[in-house]
Amino acid sequence: MATRGDIVDAVDAFMATPKRIVGFDSPPIWAPGFNEHERVMKYPLEIEGELRGAQLMVVSFPLQLALKFRLGILFPAMICRLDYTDETHPNSADSVLAGRCPPIVTGPHYHSWQLNRRFFKGITRPPKLHDAVPYNDPGRTFDAILRWFCSDTRIEQLPPGHLIELPPAETLL
Amino acid sequence: MTERLEQLLDVVIRGLKEAASIKIARGTDIVATTHCMYPSNGLVRVTVRGGIDSIVASDEGGAFGEALSAGIPARDYDRTLGGMVREQGLILRNGVIYTPTMPAEAAPLAIMLVANASQEVARWLYDHTKIKRTRDFRAMLSEFLMKKFDDRVTHNAVVIGHSNKPHKFANVVSLSDKRRLIIDPVANEASSINARVVANLDVKATENPLIIQRIVYDDEDNWSAADLNLLNVGATAIPFSRATEIIERIAA
Numbered sequence: 001m002a003t004r005g006d007i008v009d010a011v012d013a014f015m016a017t018p019k020r021i022v023g024f025d026s027p028p029i030w031a032p033g034f035n036e037h038e039r040v041m042k043y044p045l046e047i048e049g050e051l052r053g054a055q056l057m058v059v060s061f062p063l064q065l066a067l068k069f070r071l072g073i074l075f076p077a078m079i080c081r082l083d084y085t086d087e088t089h090p091n092s093a094d095s096v097l098a099g100r101c102p103p104i105v106t107g108p109h110y111h112s113w114q115l116n117r118r119f120f121k122g123i124t125r126p127p128k129l130h131d132a133v134p135y136n137d138p139g140r141t142f143d144a145i146l147r148w149f150c151s152d153t154r155i156e157q158l159p160p161g162h163l164i165e166l167p168p169a170e171t172l173l
Numbered sequence: 174m175t176e177r178l179e180q181l182l183d184v185v186i187r188g189l190k191e192a193a194s195i196k197i198a199r200g201t202d203i204v205a206t207t208h209c210m211y212p213s214n215g216l217v218r219v220t221v222r223g224g225i226d227s228i229v230a231s232d233e234g235g236a237f238g239e240a241l242s243a244g245i246p247a248r249d250y251d252r253t254l255g256g257m258v259r260e261q262g263l264i265l266r267n268g269v270i271y272t273p274t275m276p277a278e279a280a281p282l283a284i285m286l287v288a289n290a291s292q293e294v295a296r297w298l299y300d301h302t303k304i305k306r307t308r309d310f311r312a313m314l315s316e317f318l319m320k321k322f323d324d325r326v327t328h329n330a331v332v333i334g335h336s337n338k339p340h341k342f343a344n345v346v347s348l349s350d351k352r353r354l355i356i357d358p359v360a361n362e363a364s365s366i367n368a369r370v371v372a373n374l375d376v377k378a379t380e381n382p383l384i385i386q387r388i389v390y391d392d393e394d395n396w397s398a399a400d401l402n403l404l405n406v407g408a409t410a411i412p413f414s415r416a417t418e419i420i421e422r423i424a425a
Contacts (some may be wrong), residue, residue: 006414007393034237034247035268059242065199070242077304078244088192088206088216104192111213124393126243126299129213 008120011079014054015113019155020046021056024162030060037063039167042074045155056155062170069142069166071149073113077127079120080113082135082149084142092130101131108135108145112152142166192216203280207288211239212299217288221280230283231271232291240298246305254297258290270294311358314389314416315344318356321420322346332384334375342372348385348424355386356420358413359404361394366403373407385423389416 022044030039038059045054057078059070072081083089089109091101100115111129119128137148142165150157158164193216195205202220209217221230241247255265263286264271270290272283318326330345332355344356355376359369373386388404390396392412404410411419 032247033234033241033268034250035234037234037269038238038241040241040247057244059238072242072244074244076244078242081242083215083242087218088194090192090210090214090216092214104188106192122393124303124305126212126240126245126302126304128299129243132214 004120004122007122008117011075011113011117011120011123014047014075015079015154017047017154019054019153021150021155021158021164022046024158024164027163028058028165028167030167033059037061041164043164045073058164058166060166062167065169067140067142067166071146073153075123077123077125078129079127080116080153081111081129082108082145083111083132084108084135084145089132091132095131101133105132105134109133110135110152205284205288207284209288209292211235211292211295213239213243215239217291219284219287219291221284223274223277223280226277227274228277228280228283229272229274230280230287231269232287234269236270236291236294236298237268239295240302243299244304245298245302250298254294257294257297261286261290263287263290265294311343311360314356314358314413317417318344318346318420322424332376333379334372335378336375338375340372340376346420346424350383352383352385354420354423355384355408356389356416357387357408358389358391361391361396361400366400370403370407377408387411387419387423389413 024043028041030041033040039062041058042055045056047054053076055074057072057074061068067084069084070081072078086107089105091103091105095101095115096103109132111132115131115133116127116129119130121127139145139148146164147157189208193206193208195203198204202222205219205221207217207219211217217232218235219230220233221228223229251265251267258265258270262273264273270287272287275283315328325347327345328343329341331339331341332345333339342355342357346354346356348354357369357373359365369388373388376384377386386408388408388410390401390404390410390412392414401410
């Protein structure tokens with residue numbers, strides 16, 4: 001049987017391998033989330049010329065006027081995620097004691113694979129990304145944050161004319 | 174001692190208050206960040222809307238948003254999980270947990286009920302859903318064989334069993350010395366297991382020395398020992414994660 005360690009090694013290798021977003025040159029088609037508050041778009045990630053099922057997931061919040069979204073990599077469960085939100089996120093006690101994370105992060109934060117790989121239980125189980133650090137990069141537009149995320153996860157940078165963008169804000173009637 | 178305790182008390186009160194803020198949003202809502210935590214540690218938020226006399230509190234889809242952000246595919250859970258929140262008098266509709274209209278004085282209770290229900294629903298989703306693989310392991314196996322053996326692989330090849338019954342096998346590779354290698358993927362379902370074991374047993378009963386048989390199972394699934402033993406009755410079973418090296422060794 002593939003052990004948990006084998007799978008973590010496979011994800012490590014996946015994260016270390018250069019990846020490319022496919023479909024960035026056509027407008028996103030947003031799928032519904034579980035409810036009206038969220039929309040989802042998934043872009044296939046190409047690795048070594050092949051589409052092996054990994055995806056970049058963008059979650060948008062069309063009812064929010066402020067800039068709010070999530071970016072993550074599905075492999076096929078979420079293995080890392082940047083939450084550009086105003087949410088509050090407490091971290092695990094041992095990560096705080098080890099100095100890896102502050103006790104509580106409020107606002108945009110990043111659940112990196114490196115911080116959360118120890119919580120990984122297998123690719124078909126929803127992973128609990130318990131630990132996050134504040135997102136402190138100066139970029140504060142969707143495009144700038146997407147580029148930062150791509151850079152951190154070894155996704156090839158997008159060309160200037162790419163069409164990945166959030167849907168326009170809607171209002172509740 | 175008292176002074177130190179008072180300092181600590183100040184730290185605790187200030188810290189908890191900062192973490193669990195209560196704010197006015199959009200000029201119409203009160204948004205309370207509670208101390209309840211979702212499975213990924215995010216704090217549960219509850220939105221309260223209403224007037225002077227009555228309110229409705231809602232998680233604004235937070236429980237399902239937590240599930241979505243873990244990669245759990247969206248679908249309608251209203252009927253499945255409605256009962257879980259109904260016990261506390263709450264409603265789950267279109268993926269949003271909310272209270273019925275309640276007196277304004279009951280707003281604190283409404284917030285506590287919704288926050289805990291939202292947390293509970295998110296935990297249920299984490300504990301009871303599996304994330305589907307984006308690719309079928311059988312397709313991956315077939316693709317590997319095509320790459321490795323090119324035109325020597327026959328898909329859906331028919332092999333006649335000892336009973337004279339023709340059996341279809343997903344992959345049969347022609348090897349040197351007229352040997353044939355049957356590589357038969359099996360799903361972790363009773364019908365698939367039974368069908369593949371029977372087909373392999375029938376072929377094995379021919380005692381043809383030129384036919385080599387392997388059943389490949391997906392070892393990322395939870396297989397019971399009994400089912401794995403049963404696969405071995407049909408043919409030698411090999412885990413998908415080791416299939417590449419084993420098939421290469423046999424073919425060498």
